Amino acid sequence: MICRIWHGRTSRQNADEYARFLEQRAIPDYRSVPGNTDVEVLRRDDGDVTHFLTVTHWTSEDAIRAFAGDDLLKAKYYPQDEQFLLEFEPQVQHFTVVAKASPAA
Numbered sequence: 001m002i003c004r005i006w007h008g009r010t011s012r013q014n015a016d017e018y019a020r021f022l023e024q025r026a027i028p029d030y031r032s033v034p035g036n037t038d039v040e041v042l043r044r045d046d047g048d049v050t051h052f053l054t055v056t057h058w059t060s061e062d063a064i065r066a067f068a069g070d071d072l073l074k075a076k077y078y079p080q081d082e083q084f085l086l087e088f089e090p091q092v093q094h095f096t097v098v099a100k101a102s103p104a105a
Helices: 012-031 061-068 079-083
Strands: 002-011 036-046 049-058 093-096
Touching: 002 012, 002 061, 012 036, 012 049, 012 079, 049 061
Parallel strands: none
Antiparallel strands: 002 049, 002 093, 036 049
16 A cells, blocks of 8 residues: 655635635545545645645555556646645655554444
């Protein structure tokens, strides 16, 4: 299992609208790719800036490749991101998941 983490920053005044965009556009895009097991979007307001982390889990590099293309660490952006993001970080981070606990039944 591979955890892929993307970081982006918006102005605080655009954060609510960007969060809605991520929920309505980005999450369904991730989930449509076979091999994506889950998506979480994390938000942290910090003064006039809001940070977003998109944390996704994938079954393999091939699954990530189907989503992001051949350059596995290259960040994927949507045209609408230009309305919101303060900069475009070129890369994401990948981590190998070595342990994971599911909620108790």
